[in-house]
Amino acid sequence: MLIAHISDFHLFANEPETPPVRLDIERVARRIVDDLANFSPTLDAVAFTGDVADGGSTADYDMLKDVLAPLKVPVLIVPGNHDRRANLRAAFADRLPFETGSFLNYETQIDGLRVLALDTLVEGEVAGALAPESIEWLTGKLDRRTKEPTLILLHHPPFPSGIKPLDGNALIAGREEIATLVRNYGGSLILLAGHIHRPYQAIWNGAYCAVGGSPAFQVSLDLAATVHEPGCITEPYSYFVYRIEVDGTMAVHTRHIPIEN
Incomplete structure (x- = not known):
């Protein structure tokens, strides 16, 4: 199966909440979705790892639904x-089987792939957290080991990029708990996240992990940064395409999308 991974559109209907967000992000997002919709062979699903909107208004999400309308495959979203x-x-x-309760966690199935979507949002804060309720939910899901690969989606990555100021505002609470769950899981795990605004891949506690880039703005690669976040940089935008087999075999491809600056 083929799964595309996108992240951090930061769509806004009126004014952006985040100063670096490009003002033509709606146009750019439509260009990316058009490419996804016309990808050949047809994708089986698109995973969207958070910050789908820049302010979270009803109008923002109305715009997002219109932008995503050309996609005729499941779109998996976490906040x-x-x-x-x-x-x-x-x-x-x-469209999404959200659990009842306070958080937007859910489980779904895409052919031979199990998907666990995690809500790491702390409203009003930049950094993320896994609440005890979400950790308990994930523990129950991972206690049920399956032969099929399991994809975990979350916005704030628990796995570090090495850019310290950005890692300090990633997943804070619940990091050790999810690390233990991932380390002890006996099956094939894939973790996809966003938030960092710079694409990277990692092996963390035995699992393959990746962060998707952002078309709204991307930050420079500064592994020496210790206090201040790296500045924005103009780089080609790309998204990842995962070719996943039922036995867990996986190939990762980078799809570049030309977008005017």
């Missing part, structure tokens, strides 16, 4: 720190 939980739930309740 980021710029999303608003109640509005996101209301906008996609007919």
Whole structure:
């Protein structure tokens, strides 16, 4: 099967909440979705790892649904720190099997792939957290080991990029708990995240992990940064395409999308 991974569109209907977000992000997002919709062979699903909106208003999510409309395959979404939980739930309740309760966690199946979507949003904060309720939920899911690969989606990565100021605002609470769950899991795990605004891949506690880049803005590669976040940089935008077999064999491809600056 083929799964595309995108992240951090930061769509806004009126004004951006985040200063670096490009003002023509709607146009750029439509260009990316057009490429996804016309990908050959047809994708089986698109995983969207948070900050789908920049302010989380009802109008933002109405725009997002219109932007995503050309996609005729499942779109899997988790909330980021710029999303608003109640509005996101209301906008996609007919498409995503959100659990009842306070958080937007859910489980779904894409052919031979199990997907576990995690809500790491702490509204009003940049950094993310896994609440005890979410850790308990994930523990129960991973206790049920399966032969099929399992994909975990979350916005804030628990696996470090090495860019310290960005890692300090990633997943804070619940990092050790999810590390233990990943390390002890006996099957094939894939973790996909966003938030860092710089694509990278990692092996963390035995699992393959990746962060998707952002078309809204990307930050420079500065592994020497210790206090201040790296500045923005103009780089080609790309998304990842995962070719996943039922036995867990996987190939990762980088798809570059020309977008004017």
